[in-house]
Amino acid sequence: MNQENENPDLTEDEKKLFKDLMPEDLKEIMDTGFSRRHFLKLISIAGTGVLASHLLGAEQLLARPLAQPSLNELTTAQVENGVRVSFKVNGFNKNLLVDSRMTLLDTVRERMELTGAKKGCDHGQCGACTMIVDGKRILSCLTLAASCEGKSVTTIEGIANGTDLHPIQAAFIKHDSFQCGYCTPGQICSAVALLAEAKNGEVSYVTDQVNVPKKPLQLSENEIRERMSGNICRCGAYPNIVAAIREVQSGKSVEQKWNFAG
Amino acid sequence: MRPFKYTHVNTVQSATQLVSTHSNAKFLAGGTNILDLMKEDVERPDELLDITFLKVADIKMITEGPNKGGVSLGALSNNTETANHELIRLNHPLLTQAILAGASAQIRNMATNGGNLMQRTRCPYFYDVDMPCNKRVPGSGCGAMEGINRMHAIFGWSSKCIAVYPSDMAVALAVLDATVQVANSKGQQRRIAFTDFHRLPGENPEKDNNLLPGELITAIELPPNKFASHSYYLKVRDRASYAFALVSVAAGLELNGNNIVQAKIALGGVAHKPWRALRAEELLKGKEATEANFQAAAEAEMNQAKPLEYNRFKVELGKRAIVRALDMAMNNGSK
């Protein structure tokens, strides 16, 4: 198999960066921006068995069917300017009557028992409500449910693949990328979408040269910081969020920085 | 948020007709500003016309313009796809930078180009319905004039309003000599030079721009420019990202060797519209691209400013920002 032709977008730098990866990893990284297999290897080195209990927990937690969430139907008396709307949430078709004022965030939280997405500000100023709609990260607090007709919505509850945590989720645990956890669903949805944006070659305000053709990007810490700045974390887990994303995006283990002295 | 009727519209024609006949209807595109304002009770439409289901070909395409390097931006293309479109990145990198300096990735994925031009001010007195604001309630007074006006205008304000226009994208569009294309309910098209699109507050701060009732922005057209390799968008703000500008500068330099054929400069965060620094541009024309000339041009421009109690710093900051942006433009944005 001719790897050059398989991955025409790969630069020499990126090849160097990924030189310790297997060809399968490379392909997966090109397809998805990360390597599951390689990532699990990193985790098993770092976790020293402690994580095993978590992964066991993950299976138990996620083995429950991903809540074919119940729809709390409203009566017409409860709805002014009702709009009937159909869209997919985490792969399931939903059809419901909503008040025209109802946001996607409130619809998912109050009508579908999917309370993972959080209301931090309700005005587009914190990112806690971030969801992925048709592959793009958006703010569900500034999205009307009525405007989601025909769209495909992914919430934090739909990020894991069956019983497998998404590598971003696993990396968030490994790097302690949260404290209170309230912003975490939004951070993770944001980070997952960010991987695709980088793969798609999207630039940011801190990118040195923007007047170049698109190609998959390996993100520096500063690039990740800027691209994640729409997700406020009041506990201050930013360095750990950056570490988790960097590890997944690069496929290379990122060191934690703490030391004991004295 | 008051109750409103939600309506899908399918054609530009029906959108403009509905908005003309339904007196308190508004368009809904990305929703990032209007829903925010409706939750604050600042905007109170009784109908939202969702235009996001309009056909791609009508209003969502980013296409090469008639002249090489010129581009037409669909009004409903979102900020992210615009900033990252190769026609923009390669020919109008200033616009890429300006768009990416604004808001967050999530918001840019939602916000549209047309919507960006329709943003309303972030003046806190405008946003709080319990405060006086001539823009929100004409005749109620300006809360900011004698209030906390650190974020407010230093150019072009009036006794009625000192608000600033919040967009970054628009500052670049002012420099790029863009044209706004609009359609009305009679099927007519109209083109408005970008610098004439937004207004100064004057006696009618409730009017942000010169759109006529019933008009819908369909596209923004960019002519080719000669400064793609010498441009920069600088944004100065209170935190490093996800904050509105204290002062921003869009700068483009058309050079002949080290001589400035033409300089294009606009400022954000200083006026009710993107502020073209015409005096500075004039002074730089035909001059050598030196620090001293940049400094002189910045001084000349900013010395016309009329600061308020808490925003005097914007005069000095504006000077420095202009010089820095021109320096960066000379170095092709290399930091």
Next chain:
Amino acid sequence: MEANKLTGTPVDRIDGLLKVTGKATYATDYPVKNMAYAYLFKSTIAAGTITKIDSTEALKVPGVLSVITHLNAPKLNEKGGLRGGALLQGPDIEFYGQHIGIVVAETFEQARHASRLVKVEYHKSEAKVDFEKLKKDAVPSKNEDLKRGDVDAVFNQADFAIDELYATPIEHHHPMEPHATIAVWEGEKVTLYNGSQIINGAQSSAANTLNIKSENVRIVSPHIGGGFGSKGGQWANLVLAAVAAKMISRPVHLALSRQQMFNSVGLRQHNDQRIRLAADKDGKLLALAHQTTTHCAINDEFVEPCGDCSKVMYEVPNSLISYRVIPMNIIIPTYTRGPGKSTGSFALESAIDELAFKLKMDPIDFRLKNEPAKDPSNGKPWSSRKLVECLKEGAKAFGWDKRSAQPGVTQLGDYLIGYGVACGTYPARQRDSSAIIKLIRTGNKVKAIVEQAAADLGTGTYTILTQTAADGLGLPISQVQVTIGDSDLPPAAGSVGSVGAASYANAVNEACEKITNELLAKSGKQFFVRPTAAQLMLSEGIDAFQTRMDAKSPEGADAYSAHSFNANFAEVWVNRSTGMTTVKRFLAVTAAGKILNPKTARSQIIGGNIWGIGMALTEESIIDPRWGNFITRSLADYHVPANLDIGDMETIFIRENDIIPNKMGIKGIGEVGIVGVAAAVANAIFNATGKRIRHLPITPDKLI
């Protein structure tokens, strides 16, 4: 401790899986059936009385179930322990944005809309909201002045002295989870789903305010979306949800909007701090005066103790710590991360830097020169004090020797680069807490359930208690289940004032010892090597066994002064053109006793550091004195640091084995991480630019 294997190791956060999958439940995440939605509305004056409330239009809105104001609200006990008043008990208005009513409706959209339609008329009286104008009227606070020697006399004759005013603005906690409550009544009993840093305190204050028995109130708070002090003492929302639920006989969901957070749940007060500092030519401190002027509620005092660090940091023979306070029509201030110490250390440690510069001494040497052998404020011996180690290890790790003593000379392109150092401290304490341990044997496996009304607001409580119990019982982590955050569990201290870890973990540790002893006694056998509880369950074939431990703070600890200490090092890059500052590198070196889990502890320290960077550079709440309202009333106006604001963050822990404050040697780290940070950044900015900024935050306009 030699038998311990898991405490002290970087175990991944136990609640991590729930948090990364969106399954951790916060206050409004419970699928309560038949729930109605409440929305608060607030006063638009800062002082006066309500003369009329007209709810007619609001009540016409489809779906509206009730409008509750002081006209129809039930009588509550206003001294029941909630903070901030605003319980709809009368027409008087004490601050702008005081709650004056609630609309309850079938849906959130209806309630929010209808809340805008209530018409309120007021009789306005003159409001005290302008701090600058009222300063001269400040009165002594309840905190007594602390005087030692004669500061004035020494100050006037000293070779080297500074006398400066340092100001810190009003700040808001802004946990990502706005305060919210779901109230569900079942007969006489009410369950309140509500994020609570002090579970039992929330329970008793809700019960007292509602005039019902504590056992009739249950607080459910397994996960808290941040608190930082604002969810310690509880606020009106907790009880108003219960009132609304009672009145409409349905469960009620009441969440504050982010805008409402500015005047509902306290704040960090504005502090004007005058520091006078004098030293002899050798750098020996002679006098230190730290005089704070601040504000409190119009009829209730809370003052964060800005002078606390100045009491204990340095050896100084003449000292004065004082507080003057202005009652104002602003919501009462409350505990905010590192209360007093974070803001106070900004003033003290900036002043130390200023005086060191005057003395032409390295600021680290200056500090080392004034290291006290015992607590200067009370003469007690230190339980341990490793500030010197913090400074020395930090200087080495940070590369302090590369710092230019001369400000404004280190440049790179358009950036001015500077290094700064500043220290901090926070007291270490243990509070009474109880715990129940249940052991269950299934075949040859033993499982433990640990129960305690403890709180985890991201502090790592689940994780450290799991580690502690696993070690104490001889079980792997996977066999320990920690259940906390519910007032039905054995009572415990709050997760406030850095007492959480010490109080919780010591109680669990003692419960483990107790249950092991009880199992030993039950076995009636003698062992050469003490077996673990898990081994005893197996060897004795016991199916289920439990015990309860009521742990007390240790006797004799009061004879000592017990504190955590830190040294903070910042490298800043200030853009010469724009005045924008980046903290490129930050190192916190902390001596905080036993570190139970370096991974979660590091997160706590970094979190505190980032709060301090926010304090230094971005955070400020501004009042318009004409109305008394906050004009920075959203997260777009109030700038919490964003990801790009934060550079490389490094953490070093100084090993410390100090079992005086408590048996496990835990000092607590929630607060100390913010103390000294703002000063380190401000000192670095001085080193970079030569500009001494004494009024936070240091926004670009102050550096051009």
